[in-house]
Amino acid sequence: MLKIEGLKKRFGNFQALSGLDMEIEEGALYGFVGPNGAGKTTAIRIITGLLKPDEGTVEIAGIDALREPRRVRDEFGYVPDEFGMYDNLKVREYMEFFASAYGLDGLVARNRCEELLAQMKLEEWADAFVDSLSRGMKQRLCLARALIHDPKLLVLDEPTSGMDPRTRLEFKEMLKELCAEGKTILVSSHILSELAQMCTDIGVIDAGRIILSGSMSEILQKVNESNPLLIRVAGGKREQALNVLKSDERVRTVVIRGGEIAVRFGGTERDEADLLRKLVGAGVAVSGFFREQGDLESIFMQITNHDTEKVVLRSEE
Amino acid sequence: MKNNPVYRREVTVRSRSFRLPLVILIFNTILAVFSLFSMYSTVAQVRVSAQVSYESFLQLYAFAATLEFLLLMFIMPALTSGSVSGERERQTLELLLTTKMTAADIVTGKLMAAFDQMGLLVMSSFPIILLTFVYGSADIGGIALLLVCFATTAAFCGGIGILASSVTRRSTFSNVCTYGFLLLIVIGTLMLNQFVLQLSEMRISEAAYQFGAEQTVADTGAAVYLLLLNPFVTFAEILSGQISGGSRLFSLSAFLGARPENFVTGHWTAISLCVQAALSVLFVRGAVRSLGKNRRT
Numbered sequence: 276m277l278k279i280e281g282l283k284k285r286f287g288n289f290q291a292l293s294g295l296d297m298e299i300e301e302g303a304l305y306g307f308v309g310p311n312g313a314g315k316t317t318a319i320r321i322i323t324g325l326l327k328p329d330e331g332t333v334e335i336a337g338i339d340a341l342r343e344p345r346r347v348r349d350e351f352g353y354v355p356d357e358f359g360m361y362d363n364l365k366v367r368e369y370m371e372f373f374a375s376a377y378g379l380d381g382l383v384a385r386n387r388c389e390e391l392l393a394q395m396k397l398e399e400w401a402d403a404f405v406d407s408l409s410r411g412m413k414q415r416l417c418l419a420r421a422l423i424h425d426p427k428l429l430v431l432d433e434p435t436s437g438m439d440p441r442t443r444l445e446f447k448e449m450l451k452e453l454c455a456e457g458k459t460i461l462v463s464s465h466i467l468s469e470l471a472q473m474c475t476d477i478g479v480i481d482a483g484r485i486i487l488s489g490s491m492s493e494i495l496q497k498v499n500e501s502n503p504l505l506i507r508v509a510g511g512k513r514e515q516a517l518n519v520l521k522s523d524e525r526v527r528t529v530v531i532r533g534g535e536i537a538v539r540f541g542g543t544e545r546d547e548a549d550l551l552r553k554l555v556g557a558g559v560a561v562s563g564f565f566r567e568q569g570d571l572e573s574i575f576m577q578i579t580n581h582d583t584e585k586v587v588l589r590s591e592e
Numbered sequence: 593m594k595n596n597p598v599y600r601r602e603v604t605v606r607s608r609s610f611r612l613p614l615v616i617l618i619f620n621t622i623l624a625v626f627s628l629f630s631m632y633s634t635v636a637q638v639r640v641s642a643q644v645s646y647e648s649f650l651q652l653y654a655f656a657a658t659l660e661f662l663l664l665m666f667i668m669p670a671l672t673s674g675s676v677s678g679e680r681e682r683q684t685l686e687l688l689l690t691t692k693m694t695a696a697d698i699v700t701g702k703l704m705a706a707f708d709q710m711g712l713l714v715m716s717s718f719p720i721i722l723l724t725f726v727y728g729s730a731d732i733g734g735i736a737l738l739l740v741c742f743a744t745t746a747a748f749c750g751g752i753g754i755l756a757s758s759v760t761r762r763s764t765f766s767n768v769c770t771y772g773f774l775l776l777i778v779i780g781t782l783m784l785n786q787f788v789l790q791l792s793e794m795r796i797s798e799a800a801y802q803f804g805a806e807q808t809v810a811d812t813g814a815a816v817y818l819l820l821l822n823p824f825v826t827f828a829e830i831l832s833g834q835i836s837g838g839s840r841l842f843s844l845s846a847f848l849g850a851r852p853e854n855f856v857t858g859h860w861t862a863i864s865l866c867v868q869a870a871l872s873v874l875f876v877r878g879a880v881r882s883l884g885k886n887r888r889t
């Protein structure tokens with residue numbers, strides 16, 4: 276649905292994007308995560324044609340977005356991170372205005388507006404002035420507006436910032452629904468765990484390039500692997516256990532933490548089972564063997580800091 | 593044209609604001625008070641002196657037309673110079689630019705909205721201007737020419753305004769640029785001509801003193817053609833042609849000196865209207881280009 280290759284953008288002597296590659300499958304709910312200043316908004320503005328890249332290609336629904344900027348505007352809807360409202364304009368008029376901006380008029384436009392307002396639970400507010408709406412409602416209105424021409428791709432830039440937890444949850448449910456209806460969605464955020472609950476795919480951007488991407492389950496797997504194995508040994512056979520661990524090449528670091536041994540172990544679940552068998556085979560009385568539960572934020576911190584030891588140091592404290 | 597979304601939205605929003613009715617009310621009140629007062633005093637004078645001075649009706653017509661012209665020059669920039677930059681400040685421009693609307697659609701919509709406000713203002717004052725026809729003033733052709741001049745000036749000022757608002761980020765800066773540029777064109781070209789004229793006079797009197805040369809008439813040479821850009825000069829030409837019974841180049845004669853009439857000075861009104869119209873088109877195209885580029889910088 277969306278394919279980006281080698282996107283580069285420079286502001287003055289600041290390289291905002293340095294070769295961004297990204298691919299979003301049709302029907303995906305793609306979470307675009309990165310710390311502040313990573314280049315999310317820059318990338319999104321290029322996708323939506325508001326900014327011209329120095330290098331690279333953008334393809335939306337098979338259309339070259341840079342070559343045919345006008346044609347491609349039928350294919351996506353855009354909710355910017357910051358947007359304004361007009362004074363003295365009612366919600367319904369706002370929707371009809373954008374409908375006509377996409378060439379929809381008359382009854383078709385009116386029906387489409389009513390339908391979207393109902394879907395976004397804004398029908399009660401159809402006659403309210405847009406600038407009197409609350410922030411959450413404005414966000415929903417902007418989403419409704421972005422859907423007016425029934426685009427295949429929705430691009431949302433930090434849509435949940437400034438929302439309370441409840442509104443946030445409702446908004447996420449809405450996105451999931453839209454995704455279930457067949458829309459492809461790109462949503463950016465600087466909080467990984469927030470996207471984790473709803474996204475099917477994740478791309479982590481840092482310093483202008485994607486540093487980690489894949490389906491949610493793959494990412495969770497990677498997160499899992501980066502967490503230490505905690506091994507509890509009964510009956511003072513710790514030395515023996517340490518010898519086994521040191522001789523295994525999949526073990527990267529070993530830290531003794533209270534009564535437990537924390538092992539950074541790069542391997543699949545099968546490898547874990549293998550390690551356990553080795554330990555037991557060597558006569559170590561293993562009374563506990565489990566992965567520490569990963570929290571997404573720490574992996575996020577870890578990969579965006581380029582500091583692979585950070586997690587271990589943190590858990591030691 | 594009527595289907596331009598930006599234009600339709602502007603009309604909807606405007607219908608909720610009290611500004612336009614208020615401006616129309618104030619403007620027409622001033623015009624009406626002055627016209628009626630002037631009429632009354634003329635008639636009162638007739639009673640006393642038994643002489644009708646028809647000039648005073650022509651003066652009334654000239655006053656009403658001038659007031660309207662000045663208003664146009666002041667209001668048109670105000671209506672346009674905040675239009676695009678206002679959307680940018682309000683962070684709504686990017687939303688518009690991702691829709692199917694082109695930069696030209698946006699600029700056209702904004703211009704049309706400004707034009708029809710202006711048109712409303714001019715038209716609403718027409719009955720008062722027609723009052724001056726009670727005792728006879730300009731003819732229908734003259735009125736039509738005046739309207740053409742108004743339309744051109746509106747396009748010219750509106751063009752400058754919309755170009756400034758597309759190029760600049762802030763509406764206040766755009767405002768300053770628009771009025772500054774307009775001032776340069778209206779006052780600046782006149783002052784330049786005045787200055788050149790004085791230089792020329794000085795040179796002539798010096799020459800006369802030194803060589804006893806025959807007295808010639810001072811002129812401003814090529815600088816006079818800069819006045820083709822000046823809508824106010826065009827307006828003054830049209831008006832003076834009407835109230836002084838068709839005499840040409842009323843306001844320019846001082847700058848032209850004794851130079852023979854050429855094609856340009858012979859068709860001053862038509863040529864200056866064309867020049868200004870052409871410039872307006874350039875301004876608007878510049879605005880469209882700059883807005884289109886904004887999308888891709």
Ligand SMILES: Nc1ncnc2c1ncn2[C@@H]1O[C@H](COP(=O)(O)OP(=O)(O)OP(=O)(O)O)[C@@H](O)[C@H]1O
Binds near residue numbers: 287289291313314465
């Ligand atoms: N128009 C611009 N001119 C100069 N620098 C810019 C411009 N736009 C963005 N930048 C810089 O590019 C970098 C990336 O900005 P961007 O807005 O894409 O980050 P982001 O990932 O959206 O961050 P955030 O989470 O804060 O929204 C920033 O360091 C910013 O200062």
Ligand SMILES: [Mg+2]
Binds near residue numbers: 315316317356432433
């Ligand atoms: Mg951003």
